[in-house]
Amino acid sequence: MAHGHAVKRHTGLMDWLTTVDHKKIGILYLIAGGFFFLVGGLEALLIRIQLWKPLNDFVGADTYNELLTMHGTTMIFLAAMPMLFALMNAIVPLQIGARDVAFPFVNALGFWTFFFGAVLLNVSWFAGSAPEAGWTAYAPLAGTTYSPGHGMDYYVIGLQIAGIGTLIGGINFLVTIINMRAPGMTFMRMPMFTWASFITSALILFAFPALTVGLAALMFDRIFDANFFDPSGGGNSVLWEHIFWIFGHPEVYILILPAFGVISDVISTFSRKRLFGYSSMVFATILIGFLGFMVWAHHMFTTGLGPIANSLFSIATMLIAVPTGIKIFNWLFTMWGGSIKFTTANLFAVGFIPTFVMGGVTGVMLAAAPADFQYHDSYFVVAHFHYVIVGGLILGIFSGLHYWWPKMFGRMLNETIGKLTFWTFFIGFHMTFFVQHFLGLLGMPRRIWTYLDGLGFNEMNLISTIGAILMGFGTIFFLLNVTITAFKPKNAVNDPWEDGRTLEWTISSPPPEYNFQQTPLVRGYDAFWKEKMEGKKGMTPAEPIGSIHMPSPSILPFFMSLGLFITGFGLLYSDGTWGSVGGIDTGYIIGAAGLLVTFTCMILRSLYDDHGFHIEPEDQHDGGVKA
Amino acid sequence: MSAHVEGQLPHEPEKATLEGRNKVLGFWLFLGGETVLFGTLFSAFLALRHQVLDGPPAHELFSLPLVAIATALLLTSSLTSVFATQALHRHDNKKLITWLIVTVLLGLGFLCLEIYEFYHYVKEGHGFTTSAFSSSFYTLVGFHGAHVALGIVWISLLIGQLAKKGLTVVTAPKAYVAGLYWHFIDVVWVFIFTVVYLMGKVV
Numbered sequence: 001m002a003h004g005h006a007v008k009r010h011t012g013l014m015d016w017l018t019t020v021d022h023k024k025i026g027i028l029y030l031i032a033g034g035f036f037f038l039v040g041g042l043e044a045l046l047i048r049i050q051l052w053k054p055l056n057d058f059v060g061a062d063t064y065n066e067l068l069t070m071h072g073t074t075m076i077f078l079a080a081m082p083m084l085f086a087l088m089n090a091i092v093p094l095q096i097g098a099r100d101v102a103f104p105f106v107n108a109l110g111f112w113t114f115f116f117g118a119v120l121l122n123v124s125w126f127a128g129s130a131p132e133a134g135w136t137a138y139a140p141l142a143g144t145t146y147s148p149g150h151g152m153d154y155y156v157i158g159l160q161i162a163g164i165g166t167l168i169g170g171i172n173f174l175v176t177i178i179n180m181r182a183p184g185m186t187f188m189r190m191p192m193f194t195w196a197s198f199i200t201s202a203l204i205l206f207a208f209p210a211l212t213v214g215l216a217a218l219m220f221d222r223i224f225d226a227n228f229f230d231p232s233g234g235g236n237s238v239l240w241e242h243i244f245w246i247f248g249h250p251e252v253y254i255l256i257l258p259a260f261g262v263i264s265d266v267i268s269t270f271s272r273k274r275l276f277g278y279s280s281m282v283f284a285t286i287l288i289g290f291l292g293f294m295v296w297a298h299h300m301f302t303t304g305l306g307p308i309a310n311s312l313f314s315i316a317t318m319l320i321a322v323p324t325g326i327k328i329f330n331w332l333f334t335m336w337g338g339s340i341k342f343t344t345a346n347l348f349a350v351g352f353i354p355t356f357v358m359g360g361v362t363g364v365m366l367a368a369a370p371a372d373f374q375y376h377d378s379y380f381v382v383a384h385f386h387y388v389i390v391g392g393l394i395l396g397i398f399s400g401l402h403y404w405w406p407k408m409f410g411r412m413l414n415e416t417i418g419k420l421t422f423w424t425f426f427i428g429f430h431m432t433f434f435v436q437h438f439l440g441l442l443g444m445p446r447r448i449w450t451y452l453d454g455l456g457f458n459e460m461n462l463i464s465t466i467g468a469i470l471m472g473f474g475t476i477f478f479l480l481n482v483t484i485t486a487f488k489p490k491n492a493v494n495d496p497w498e499d500g501r502t503l504e505w506t507i508s509s510p511p512p513e514y515n516f517q518q519t520p521l522v523r524g525y526d527a528f529w530k531e532k533m534e535g536k537k538g539m540t541p542a543e544p545i546g547s548i549h550m551p552s553p554s555i556l557p558f559f560m561s562l563g564l565f566i567t568g569f570g571l572l573y574s575d576g577t578w579g580s581v582g583g584i585d586t587g588y589i590i591g592a593a594g595l596l597v598t599f600t601c602m603i604l605r606s607l608y609d610d611h612g613f614h615i616e617p618e619d620q621h622d623g624g625v626k627a
Numbered sequence: 628m629s630a631h632v633e634g635q636l637p638h639e640p641e642k643a644t645l646e647g648r649n650k651v652l653g654f655w656l657f658l659g660g661e662t663v664l665f666g667t668l669f670s671a672f673l674a675l676r677h678q679v680l681d682g683p684p685a686h687e688l689f690s691l692p693l694v695a696i697a698t699a700l701l702l703t704s705s706l707t708s709v710f711a712t713q714a715l716h717r718h719d720n721k722k723l724i725t726w727l728i729v730t731v732l733l734g735l736g737f738l739c740l741e742i743y744e745f746y747h748y749v750k751e752g753h754g755f756t757t758s759a760f761s762s763s764f765y766t767l768v769g770f771h772g773a774h775v776a777l778g779i780v781w782i783s784l785l786i787g788q789l790a791k792k793g794l795t796v797v798t799a800p801k802a803y804v805a806g807l808y809w810h811f812i813d814v815v816w817v818f819i820f821t822v823v824y825l826m827g828k829v830v
Contacts (some may be wrong), residue, residue: 064770102649167660175653179645205656209664217671217766226755226762227678228671234759287678606784609797 010553017393018553020104021513025111026090027408030401032115038475039122042073043067045472048432052465054453065132066151070125073155074133076251077116077162077514080393084258085114085169087400088197090408092173094504094511095194097182097520097527102175104551109437110169112561117162120568124154131155135445136244137218139229139237144222150572156219157568163208164564170204173197182503183542184522188282191502191526192268192275193283196261199289200254206293214243223571227325238303245296253292256388257285259396260327263349266403269333269499270346271338274526277330284323284330291320301372310369313382317367324360343497344418344535348399351426355395359387377447378441385474386433398478405485406492410510417481421474428470435460435467476603500590501529506539514548517620547614554610560601566594636718636794641803643796654804657790658811665815668767676827678759679724683751685827694824697740698816701775704733705813712806720794723802727786730809741772755822764823771819774812781805 010018046067050058059067093101101107124130129149133142142152178197181190190198205317218240220226227233229240243371268275275281297305297313331353340346362384366372375381398421405413439460444451492509500506501522506528518541524530533537567590574587580591637643641651676685707729714722745765755765782805785798792798 103653106653171653171656171660174656175649179649179652205660206663209660210667213664213667218760220755220766224755226766227757227759228675228762228766230759233756233762234675234680235762236674236678236759239671239674243671246667489687603784606801607788609792 012195014555015469015553017558018108018555020108020551020553020557022089022093022101022104022107023408023510023513025107028111028115029082029086029089030408032111032118033079033086036074036078036118036122037080040071040079041472041475043071043074045468045515047466048468049070050449051451051461053462054451054455054458056450059449061449062132065134065447066125066130068447069131069134069151069155070122071160073121073131076135076255077159077166077387078114078121080255080389080397081166082114082118083397084200084393085111085166085254087193087262087397087404088173088200088258089529091404091504092194092197093176093180094189094407094507094515095502096177096180096185097503097516097522098176098180099515099519100180101172101360102180103172105554105557105605106168108554108558109557110165110172112165112557113168113564114162114165116561116565117158117160117165117568120161120565121154121158123569124151124158127154136248137240138244139218139221139235139240140231142218142222142240145230145512153219153222153572155440156215156222157572160212160215160219161561161564161568163211165561166204167208167212170201170208174205175200177201179621182516182519182522185503185527186522188279189522189525189527192264192278192285193258193261193280195285196257196259196264199285200257203250203254203257203289203292207247207254210492211247211251214240214247219571222290223574235366239298241300241303242296245299247291249296249299250289250292250428252385253288255393256396257288259352259400261394262396262400262403263331263352264327264334265502266345266399267334268347268526269403269497269501269514270293270341270343270349271335272499273334273338274343274529275330276336278328278334278525280326283329287323288320291323295320298367298369298372301369302376314367314369318364321360321364328357328360340469343402344415344422345399345403347419347422348395348402350389351422352395352399353358355387355391355426355429359384359391362387375440377445378440379436379444379446382446383433383436383440384437390429390433395426398422403497404504406496406509407504408510409485410490411485411488412418412492412496413485417477417484418586421477421481424473425471426478428467428474430473431467431583432464432471433467435463439464479535495528501526503527503539512620514550514615514620517548518545519543545617545620547616548620549612549614551612552610554605556601556605563597563599563601564592566597568594570594628650636796636799639716640713640718640794640796640799643799647796647800650800650804651807654807658807661811665770667819668763668770669818672763672767672823675759675763675827676823680758681759682753682761685823686830688748688751688753689824689827691824691828693695693740693744696822697737697744700733700737700740701813701816704737705729705810707733708806708809712803715794715799715802715806718794720789723794724786724789727782727789727805731779731782731786734775734782734809738772738775738779741768741775745769746804768819768823770821771812771815778805778812782809796803 016024016028028534046059050064089107115308127150129151131151131154133147137152137155142144146457217228221228221230222323227235229235229237231237264275295313295317296311298317301310351502366375366384402418411499439457442456444457476529494508495505496509504608506520507516520539521542527539570587574585574591578586580586642648707726711726711730713722714726753761755762785801785805789798789802
């Protein structure tokens, strides 16, 4: 029954809407994540313009709250996570020698649910009220009493939908890495980026359901008048803090671990050395992931949990510095004695190390509970988490993008513009956030929309704003680089950096849709490098050339997610805004219609088996996906 | 993709193909996430269960005989779903379908009792918005009930597929993970019975 299933090949827009190819889904994640990175960046610039001088009236207090909330929410959920998923999708299957991910259909579904959740969240700007209670949505501020508009409804429902996408994406990568590795690719031979993606996916799996419950409970409070977080109904607002941070703290490790993975691969490649202390790197990654679940209450030192709880969470938090320190030293020792090439990717990686150390040091300072009472809710905290998230994660993503761009798109980014990007962004970053440590120590509280003259805040805020504009220029240089590169010939070779160590550099750039014509046989860590050292040009195949089975493209993931979007929209306006039909609120009817779309798609998917199609050996002449 | 002869299923057909193995592993991981989901719901309930305000307190509200019958139905359905999986491993499609039907019927019985129970509670003045106790009670037990309802729809569709397509390496993993799912919601119920109902009876 197998061979000769004709499959409809789509072109143009339909190709992108129906694709289940992990490389194309990676590109979709990159475009969507990149777009929201620009949106979040724009919001950041507006915040900085408002704060550049005392008593500024560029935006009002309400708008400022919306900008601040949407900046945080957008950057974490809609920019950073999808850009990481972009790299994971594009690279992880290649690094383990797999033809595809474990669940190509689910992979597409994950992207589209994220996308529609993200769109729903941002529709709030056009609907007249954006979320305004901070990205942490603390109760009772996020309840209907203090946030009466629809803004926080957009927050709970938009994030809920986007969260589903992230969760199933995480499960997909776990199964892919456990089940789909090429022969010989044992766990302790996996590249660090794959390891980091693996641990991150595990964290997603165990952290996101807590957010699901938290958002559901907040939604019930807001839309159905439940009493979870409302003290007048017997609810408990501290409960929200616990639920949010049980998710929220692992979330920051979900963000940073893949960046650690990128840095490990990039530094090792451009130092032309094996990664120093590979097994301790793996162990440190696992330990960080494990400890990440034990420290959530360090966000709540001033909530009043008492000295015992504070001490325990304080110590647990400081413990994380140990595996992180192991990583820092391993990167330094990898560079030590290496023959280092300072490409743009490596500049970002090397710039990452001291920047992240600074964020880590302020992290340990904040972990000391008594000192935290001073730092809490001040700009010191703002400086700290921007050092670890921008200085850690974003530098890591830039590094990864410059490093893997030829593999994803078949074209090398321009190195001169790349270096310009790095220096503008890097200097801009430190200008923006270094001074904020001192603003915090001077007593400037976070989340205020303006400040008085004569408090000593003026100069540093001005410096910070100029730095933010520089970061904006850095981002523009990157976009310029991408645009110029898009018009260059698609001529990247298999191993464009010439020092590639891992399996993705053994196949063409970009790879054909089946990745590996023959599954490679992996004979050690740094599989490709090992073959190079033995004078071989490529990998030894683990199987003869044969017909390759591929999954069929499908439009169902798009419609399943669209259904959820419609449901969310209906639920948002189920308060009588649109009247009622036959005694039932129109909002509920729209919501039910959306669910019907989603469930119909699910049933269709279940009833009609996807037999996929085969690519015969005579058709395997390396077409390469078109990017 | 496997070259098995029609009508001759391999041993453990749910794990005979890579797709099948992926599905089973992915489903186990999914259940790991579900555990966190219910863990969080339980935590919220435990934190709020004494906040009854003007509503009836748990020990006056709950009627153990009704809940005990519901529990018996659901636990029995877990047993019948084991029989279904055993039939799957014996490649006996007919028995598999029969036991799945029994499982679904028992699940339906449980669901009817739960709906009656909720209806009864609302009449007693224990509405969704009454207190933090009632909100967290309906959310926790309702999430479980929604899982049961979803399972019933899912397994019913699966029965149709098994009847039409027979037991193949494509349908076998579906039947197998449906069994895993059913056990999971059973285990959750055991915890609900203990934490919500039995502990609720302790004054």
